[in-house]
Amino acid sequence: MTDRTAPQLPAATILGYPRIGPLRELKRVVEAFWAGHSELDDLEAQAAEQRRSQRTRLVDLGLAPDDASIPSDFSYYDQVLDAAVTLGAVPPRFAHLLDEDGALDLPGYFTLARGEGDVAPLEMTKWFDTNYHYLVPEIGPRTEFRLADDRVLRLFLEGATEGVTTRPVVVGPVTFLLLSKAVGEQHGEGAAPATAPPAGFTPLDRLEDLLPVYVELLRSLGRAGAPWVQLDEPALAVDWDVPRERVLAAAERAYAVLATETTRPERPALFVPVPYGSAEDALPVLARAGVEAVGLDLVRGAAPSPEVLAQLGDAVVVAGAVDGRNVWRTDLDAALARLQELEAGLPDGAARDGRLCVTTSTSLQHVPYDVGAERALDPQLRSWLAFADQKVEEVLALATALTGGPGAASEAFRTAADRRRSRFEHPGVRREDVRRRVAAIGEEDVTRADFAERAAAQAEVLDLPPLPTTTIGSFPQTSEIRSARARHRAGDLSEEEYTAAMRAEIERVVRLQEELGLDVLVHGEPERNDMVQYFAEQLEGFAATEHGWVQSYGTRCTRPSILWGDVARPAPITVEWTRYAASLTDKPVKGMLTGPVTILAWSFVRDDQPPADTAAQVALALREEVADLEAAGIGIIQVDEPALRELLPLRAEHRPAYLDWSVRAFRIATAVAGLRTQVHTHLCYSEFGDVIDAIDALDADVTSIEAARSRMEVLPELHAAGFARGVGPGVYDIHSPRVPSEDEVAELVGLAAESVHPRLLWVNPDCGLKTRRYEEVEPALRRLVAAAGRVRARL
Ligand SMILES: Nc1nc2c(c(=O)[nH]1)N[C@@H](CNc1ccc(C(=O)N[C@@H](CCC(=O)N[C@@H](CCC(=O)N[C@@H](CCC(=O)O)C(=O)O)C(=O)O)C(=O)O)cc1)CN2
Ligand SMILES: [Zn+2]
Numbered sequence: 001m002t003d004r005t006a007p008q009l010p011a012a013t014i015l016g017y018p019r020i021g022p023l024r025e026l027k028r029v030v031e032a033f034w035a036g037h038s039e040l041d042d043l044e045a046q047a048a049e050q051r052r053s054q055r056t057r058l059v060d061l062g063l064a065p066d067d068a069s070i071p072s073d074f075s076y077y078d079q080v081l082d083a084a085v086t087l088g089a090v091p092p093r094f095a096h097l098l099d100e101d102g103a104l105d106l107p108g109y110f111t112l113a114r115g116e117g118d119v120a121p122l123e124m125t126k127w128f129d130t131n132y133h134y135l136v137p138e139i140g141p142r143t144e145f146r147l148a149d150d151r152v153l154r155l156f157l158e159g160a161t162e163g164v165t166t167r168p169v170v171v172g173p174v175t176f177l178l179l180s181k182a183v184g185e186q187h188g189e190g191a192a193p194a195t196a197p198p199a200g201f202t203p204l205d206r207l208e209d210l211l212p213v214y215v216e217l218l219r220s221l222g223r224a225g226a227p228w229v230q231l232d233e234p235a236l237a238v239d240w241d242v243p244r245e246r247v248l249a250a251a252e253r254a255y256a257v258l259a260t261e262t263t264r265p266e267r268p269a270l271f272v273p274v275p276y277g278s279a280e281d282a283l284p285v286l287a288r289a290g291v292e293a294v295g296l297d298l299v300r301g302a303a304p305s306p307e308v309l310a311q312l313g314d315a316v317v318v319a320g321a322v323d324g325r326n327v328w329r330t331d332l333d334a335a336l337a338r339l340q341e342l343e344a345g346l347p348d349g350a351a352r353d354g355r356l357c358v359t360t361s362t363s364l365q366h367v368p369y370d371v372g373a374e375r376a377l378d379p380q381l382r383s384w385l386a387f388a389d390q391k392v393e394e395v396l397a398l399a400t401a402l403t404g405g406p407g408a409a410s411e412a413f414r415t416a417a418d419r420r421r422s423r424f425e426h427p428g429v430r431r432e433d434v435r436r437r438v439a440a441i442g443e444e445d446v447t448r449a450d451f452a453e454r455a456a457a458q459a460e461v462l463d464l465p466p467l468p469t470t471t472i473g474s475f476p477q478t479s480e481i482r483s484a485r486a487r488h489r490a491g492d493l494s495e496e497e498y499t500a501a502m503r504a505e506i507e508r509v510v511r512l513q514e515e516l517g518l519d520v521l522v523h524g525e526p527e528r529n530d531m532v533q534y535f536a537e538q539l540e541g542f543a544a545t546e547h548g549w550v551q552s553y554g555t556r557c558t559r560p561s562i563l564w565g566d567v568a569r570p571a572p573i574t575v576e577w578t579r580y581a582a583s584l585t586d587k588p589v590k591g592m593l594t595g596p597v598t599i600l601a602w603s604f605v606r607d608d609q610p611p612a613d614t615a616a617q618v619a620l621a622l623r624e625e626v627a628d629l630e631a632a633g634i635g636i637i638q639v640d641e642p643a644l645r646e647l648l649p650l651r652a653e654h655r656p657a658y659l660d661w662s663v664r665a666f667r668i669a670t671a672v673a674g675l676r677t678q679v680h681t682h683l684c685y686s687e688f689g690d691v692i693d694a695i696d697a698l699d700a701d702v703t704s705i706e707a708a709r710s711r712m713e714v715l716p717e718l719h720a721a722g723f724a725r726g727v728g729p730g731v732y733d734i735h736s737p738r739v740p741s742e743d744e745v746a747e748l749v750g751l752a753a754e755s756v757h758p759r760l761l762w763v764n765p766d767c768g769l770k771t772r773r774y775e776e777v778e779p780a781l782r783r784l785v786a787a788a789g790r791v792r793a794r795l
Pocket of ligand 2: 472642682683684685766767768
């Protein structure tokens with residue numbers, strides 16, 4: 001039932017905006033607070049200042065201050081955590097942090113994200129197919145929901161006080177539950193983990209109990225005068241284990257309750273976007289339930305058919321026509337054509353009458369703030385790009401053209417077309433030398449000898465004990481290392497001085513590993529600012545930004561590189577560092593590369609050719625690096641693919657084609673290795689159930705994989721899939737500052753030894769150690785080595 005008095009949605013809006021600050025101001029002040037270097041008051045004041053300047057910026061860019069076109073979606077850490085805290089879904093192990101009203105203060109909020117002592121934080125996992133990570137709410141049969149926090153209301157009031165009517169943004173109820181983890185009984189405080197959930201329980205079972213809290217939240221916003229609220233439902237664009245009908249039924253029920261329990265203007269009008277994919281079947285369901293506006297992702301999904309559009313009743317259609325995930329200027333002509341196609345399926349004059357609005361495909365949190373800040377970037381490349389601020393302008397230009405007819409935004413359209421042309425005419429975009437070499441890759445180039453033969457040859461040269469111990473590559477990135485790099489960049493440290501500093505660090509890390517008794521050593525990756533950016537900076541076809549920071553989780557950011565042209569490797573990248581480390585010790589040193597899929601996943605990738613083609617070019621460059629490492633005498637080479645699962649399409653039908661090209665890219669990179677060279681890979685940050693066959697098809701000799709928090713859950717899956725190569729399930733959870741005891745580690749190693757043959761089992765942490773401190777890493781690795789020794793002795 002649509003309320004005809006719903007206020008008009010603005011013709012142009014965005015689904016969200018970056019929040020870390022153009023110069024990572026929020027990161028700095030939050031981390032200073034954590035370190036005890038600043039007070040809570042400073043933190044709150046600076047955060048408020050940042051939100052204020054953000055609103056001002058968006059108004060200056062042309063979004064109206066008075067019609068709810070500006071979203072208020074700030075978060076100190078993560079928007080899913082904010083929803084959990086708002087809805088009172090705080091696991092009992094944090095109960096001691098709640099005040100008498102059951103509310104959390106800001107330090108308590110951070111404790112859910114980071115843990116404290118023996119109290120483990122919420123788990124973290126990737127947000128759809130992005131490099132953003134959210135905190136996973138824990139929902140059991142008895143979780144009590146209530147409106148426990150007013151942060152959403154406060155943000156709205158803060159804007160209103162300054163004359164900006166914002167649109168509150170909250171994770172919607174269906175997505176909230178689908179993203180949550182099912183847990184069982186939780187017994188009070190402390191480290192005690194929740195028991196397993198009862199068989200068959202899923203958080204979605206709790207929908208009816210959750211909805212009243214959303215109703216109350218909507219009432220509070222309505223009372224405060226919020227005309228619109230945005231309830232994000234990206235989960236409706238994804239295939240889940242729960243049957244599709246059940247998901248859609250939940251959406252219909254949820255929004256029918258929210259739309260009718262309270263009516264306008266007692267509540268704001270409901271705008272429900274389904275970003276990150278297509279959800280043709282979900283839009284009519286939402287409209288039927290009575291939401292006032294539905295949002296669709298026109299970049300990832302197609303325009304809905306006229307039949308679907310006909311089922312939307314009076315609901316406003318908000319079309320995400322500007323890509324929130326990439327940095328290329330929008331092809332405005334093409335985007336306008338899609339919008340017009342959409343409009344043709346709606347009643348006449350839909351755009352003019354406010355029935356069709358323009359927005360971004362997703363929140364802009366996945367792109368940096370402003371191309372204008374990139375003064376060192378090649379001007380031609382820069383002219384091809386649109387970051388968040390430029391995307392706001394593109395949305396406005398499209399809305400103007402859509403409502404005002406051709407010519408209404410002609411200048412913006414002309415510039416866009418010119419820049420696109422300049423992009424495709426640039427000689428680096430298409431290099432025949434690269435293309436010839438990629439085309440020449442044959443089946444024999446991506447196939448290695450049989451594993452049995454390789455394993456025998458490697459056992460002979462490497463001579464490792466059973467259950468060999470190793471690490472995943474990086475050692476702590478200390479502030480000394482980062483500041484040396486910053487001084488080098490600023491010209492205050494010469495090339496020689498910088499190299500000497502990194503070599504000294506490598507030597508220290510090698511000596512430490514020898515002293516700890518690890519079997520396969522690494523050089524520690526001190527010279528890398530980031531595992532992807534470091535490679536991108538040395539490959540042709542990529543550009544790096546100065547200020548293009550994007551939040552990855554909490555206060556951690558990356559500067560995704562821009563993969564704009566055909567890729568080639570002008571010179572070896574890692575060989576000298578690795579050779580140096582190997583020269584310091586008699587133990588084997590493992591070379592360390594980032595794989596092609598991960599390089600693509602964590603960069604902004606050209607949109608003018610299929611990713612499969614781009615991946616093959618990156619893979620070929622890495623293949624040269626593998627060959628050079630091997631020629632330099634490096635007998636073990638690890639090619640990390642932590643993002644293999646991340647790029648897996650959200651919809652099952654698109655998955656086989658993806659797995660095909662991603663596996664092939666990995667094999668292009670690695671199959672050049674001879675029989676005696678041991679190829680490792682490393683996977684983390686996901687659950688791998690859906691890609692087990694692909695992991696097998698990578699054909700690596702050894703696969704290290706995150707497993708500590710899930711207590712080796714992945715091993716039976718690997719076993720069932722017939723995986724019979726080396727495997728190193730993580731036995732030390734590096735995502736927490738906690739140092740496990742030797743017994744705990746030994747227990748995990750023992751557990752692993754039950755499902756993996758001891759000849760194939762490796763002992764290693766879950767992931768690299770770069771975000772940890774030496775105070776944690778040293779004792780943890782010491783215990784890991786001791787635990788491996790204990791289990792080895794029992795064999
Ligand atoms: N690209 C990518 N994606 C990933 C991961 C990853 O490692 N890389 N890991 C997973 C989890 N995500 C992560 C993302 C970021 C970080 C992280 O540690 N980021 C660092 C920045 C890393 C970096 O780029 N460092 C640069 C720049 C460091 C910096 O901030 N320098 C200061 C100066 C520092 C000083 O003087 O001490 C400055 O520029 O102002 C360097 O070392 O050179 C951070 O936010 O703090 C960790 C995990 C999944 N996705
Ligand atoms: Zn990892």
